[in-house]
Amino acid sequence: MSAVDRRGTVRELLPPAKPSTFTDALRAPDGKALAWGSSDSGGACWTRATLLTHSGGTAEEPVRHLPDDAAFRRALIGDRQRSLTSFAWAGDGLTVTYGPLEGCQVLAPERFVSYYVRDGVRTFLGTGMLGIALGADGRVARLARGASATGLVRAPSGVAAYTGTLTLTSEGRELPLGKGVSAFAFTPAESAAARSPAAAPQPPGPAVTTVAQDGGKLPEAVVRLARQIEDAAVRGGHGAPRRPVRHLPTGGARVDPR
Numbered sequence: 187m188s189a190v191d192r193r194g195t196v197r198e199l200l201p202p203a204k205p206s207t208f209t210d211a212l213r214a215p216d217g218k219a220l221a222w223g224s225s226d227s228g229g230a231c232w233t234r235a236t237l238l239t240h241s242g243g244t245a246e247e248p249v250r251h252l253p254d255d256a257a258f259r260r261a262l263i264g265d266r267q268r269s270l271t272s273f274a275w276a277g278d279g280l281t282v283t284y285g286p287l288e289g290c291q292v293l294a295p296e297r298f299v300s301y302y303v304r305d306g307v308r309t310f311l312g313t314g315m316l317g318i319a320l321g322a323d324g325r326v327a328r329l330a331r332g333a334s335a336t337g338l339v340r341a342p343s344g345v346a347a348y349t350g351t352l353t354l355t356s357e358g359r360e361l362p363l364g365k366g367v368s369a370f371a372f373t374p375a376e377s378a379a380a381r382s383p384a385a386a387p388q389p390p391g392p393a394v395t396t397v398a399q400d401g402g403k404l405p406e407a408v409v410r411l412a413r414q415i416e417d418a419a420v421r422g423g424h425g426a427p428r429r430p431v432r433h434l435p436t437g438g439a440r441v442d443p444r
Contacts, residue, residue, distance in 0.1 A: 187199045187200050187206065187211075187220075187240070189242070197244050198244065198245060199220075199240055199242065199243070199244065199245070199246065200240075200245065200246075200247075200248070201245045201246070201247060202245065204247070206222070206224055206238065206248065207224045207225045207226055207227075208222050208223070208224070208225070209222065209223035209224070209225045209235065209270060210222055210223055210273075212273070212274065212275055213275075214275050214278075215275055215277070215374055215377055215378030216378075218241070218242040219239060219240060219241055219242050220239065220240045220242060221237065221238065221239045221240075221273060221275065221280055222237075222238055223235050223236065223237055223238070223270040223273060224236045224238055228266065230290075231267060231287060231289075231290035231291075232266050232267065233267065233268075233269070233287060234265060234266060234267070234268055235268055235269045235270040235284075236250050236251070236252055236268075236270075237250070237251040237252075237270060237273055237280070237282045237303070238250055238251070239251065239280070239303075249306070251280075251282065251301075251303045251306075251308065253284065253299065253301055253308055253310075255308070255310060255388065256388045256389065257299045257310050257313060257388055257389050258284070258299055260296065260389055261284070261285075261286075261296060261297045261298070261299050261313070262286075262297065263284055263285070263286060263297065263299070267286065267287050267290060267291060268284055268285070268286070268287070269284070269285050269286065269287050269288065270282065270283070270284060270285075271283045271284070271285045271298060271316050271317055272316060272317025272318070272319075272329070274317075274319045274320075274371065274372070274377060275377050275378075276302065276319065276320035276377055276380035277304075277320070277377070277378065277379065277380040277381060277382070278304055278305075279302055279303055279304030279305075279382065280302070280303050280304075281300065281301070281302050281303075281311065281317075281318050281319055281320060282300070282301050282303060283298055283299065283300040283301075283315060283316065283317050283318065284298070284299050284300075284301075285297055285298040285299070285316075286298075288348065293348060294395075295313060295314035295331045296313045296314065296389065297313075298313060298314060298315060298316060298331070299312075299313050300312055300313070300315050300317075300318045302320070302382065302383050304382060309382070309383060309384075309385045310385050310386050310388060311383060311385075311386050312386045313389060314330060314331055315328050315329060315330050315331070315350075316329040316330070316331065316348065316349075316350045317329040317369075317370065319370065319371065319372050319377070320372075320377070320380035320381070320383060321372045321376040321377065321379065321380055322375075322376055322379035322380065323356075323357075323379075324355075324356075324357075324381070325354065325355065325356045325372075325376070326354070326355040326383075327352065327353070327354050327355075327363075327370055327372065328352070328353050328355070329350045329351070329352050329367055329370055330350050330351050330352075330353065331348075331350050331351075348368075349365075349366045349367055349368045350365075350367060351364070351365050351367065352364050352365075352367040352370055394409060394412040394413045394416055396409050
């Protein structure tokens with residue numbers, strides 16, 4: 187990554203022999219800092235996207251902005267599979283939305299988590315959005331998921347991976363702007379005037395769903411088993427209820443279905 191001034195002088199921004207992958211690059215409203223999304227891949231369905239920022243100084247390390255709060259953990263966005271669906275400058279900070287990998291993971295709404303990042307501090311803004319942007323005077327644009335029993339609505343081929351409904355909140359009113367939207371942006375002047383937003387409440391702890399990926403109802407036995415696994419995970423593998431074991435004549439064992 188290099189910066190070139192109007193006299194043609196070139197400055198290398200990243201340290202020597204430390205390249206970075208890019209999905210996009212956005213200059214801060216003040217013209218100094220940069221933000222981009224990395225897209226490091228270890229193979230099929232193994233892509234790790236991360237929001238990075240850079241002060242604009244020569245040969246400096248970029249700063250990684252990766253959440254670690256309850257909302258991010260609940261979204262099950264692991265270190266091997268995650269994407270950036272949107273990020274944008276907002277005043278001195280940025281908004282960013284992390285989500286699962288399209289085509290490799292279930293696109294459930296709660297798996298898309300949005301934040302405001304400033305000076306290394308992350309403010310949780312909510313789930314279920316493909317993207318969020320902040321403007322002047324408290325204006326907020328949100329690209330929310332489309333209505334579907336199975337999660338997000340996929341866009342036509344060649345448009346985007348998925349689309350949603352774009353709304354604008356201004357003066358306390360939420361105004362619908364369009365459906366089937368895949369991308370949006372505020373003007374640089376509008377983004378530069380954005381203020382730090384208030385944090386949204388963190389979602390409850392991990393919960394077992396009762397709905398299958400196709401929208402149908404999961405069998406009760408599957409839900410019950412999933413809740414037992416969840417309980418064991420919360421306990422850290424210790425103190426989880428144990429089932430009686432019956433020994434078979436062959437020397438094997440099976441779990442009592444009761």
